[in-house]
Amino acid sequence: MRPVIGVTVSRRSGWRVFPLMALAIRLAGGRALRWQAGYRRVDLSAVDGVVIGGGDDIAPTLYGGELRVGVRLDPARDALEQEVLRGAFERRLPILGICRGSQMLNVVLGGTLHQDAYQVYASRNIRTILPRKRVRIGSETLLAHSARTDCLYVNALHSQAVDRLGEGLRVAARDEGGMVQAIERVSDPFALGVQWHPEHLIYRRAHRRL
Numbered sequence: 703m704r705p706v707i708g709v710t711v712s713r714r715s716g717w718r719v720f721p722l723m724a725l726a727i728r729l730a731g732g733r734a735l736r737w738q739a740g741y742r743r744v745d746l747s748a749v750d751g752v753v754i755g756g757g758d759d760i761a762p763t764l765y766g767g768e769l770r771v772g773v774r775l776d777p778a779r780d781a782l783e784q785e786v787l788r789g790a791f792e793r794r795l796p797i798l799g800i801c802r803g804s805q806m807l808n809v810v811l812g813g814t815l816h817q818d819a820y821q822v823y824a825s826r827n828i829r830t831i832l833p834r835k836r837v838r839i840g841s842e843t844l845l846a847h848s849a850r851t852d853c854l855y856v857n858a859l860h861s862q863a864v865d866r867l868g869e870g871l872r873v874a875a876r877d878e879g880g881m882v883q884a885i886e887r888v889s890d891p892f893a894l895g896v897q898w899h900p901e902h903l904i905y906r907r908a909h910r911r912l
């Protein structure tokens with residue numbers, strides 16, 4: 703009996719991303735169930751955990767940000783993921799947020815985002831699915847316990863990042879420029895958000911553990 707993990711993906715790119723997520727979850731001993739706006743009704747009673755996947759920017763109106771021309775948004779997905787996260791909190795389901803998913807975890811708990819994080823931090827703006835960015839993991843964090851290391855090389859496909867932390871969250875990792883790269887809840891139930899995409903890095907043991 704494999705635990706069932708509900709995975710949110712984009713309507714636009716879900717067909718490409720979900721198979722990677724499903725493989726990573728299967729390697730971890732689970733079975734993935736795909737959720738996207740307009741595709742399948744969310745039933746949190748049918749799953750044992752939740753993964754909020756990556757994708758388009760979160761609507762800035764959800765955290766007091768600024769609407770900008772040329773930014774791709776997906777309001778239907780925003781609404782779906784808010785529903786999934788709030789329901790997961792109520793049911794005390796474990797949560798993993800990936801890139802946009804990490805940001806959504808922060809926003810739902812009342813936090814804010816840097817809309818153009820590379821204008822705020824001295825971090826190198828590397829855009830690649832290869833593990834070329836170095837992040838430092840805080841000691842005694844859930845992330846350190848899960849990955850079993852204090853340093854990781856990660857990929858980077860984002861332009862936004864966590865600014866003010868949401869309620870009950872702490873920073874679990876930063877890159878060498880100081881930008882937040884992982885957040886986590888300070889108490890149960892398990893909730894961890896990473897700014898990178900571990901589903902592209904399952905050939906590396908530490909990322910597979912996530």
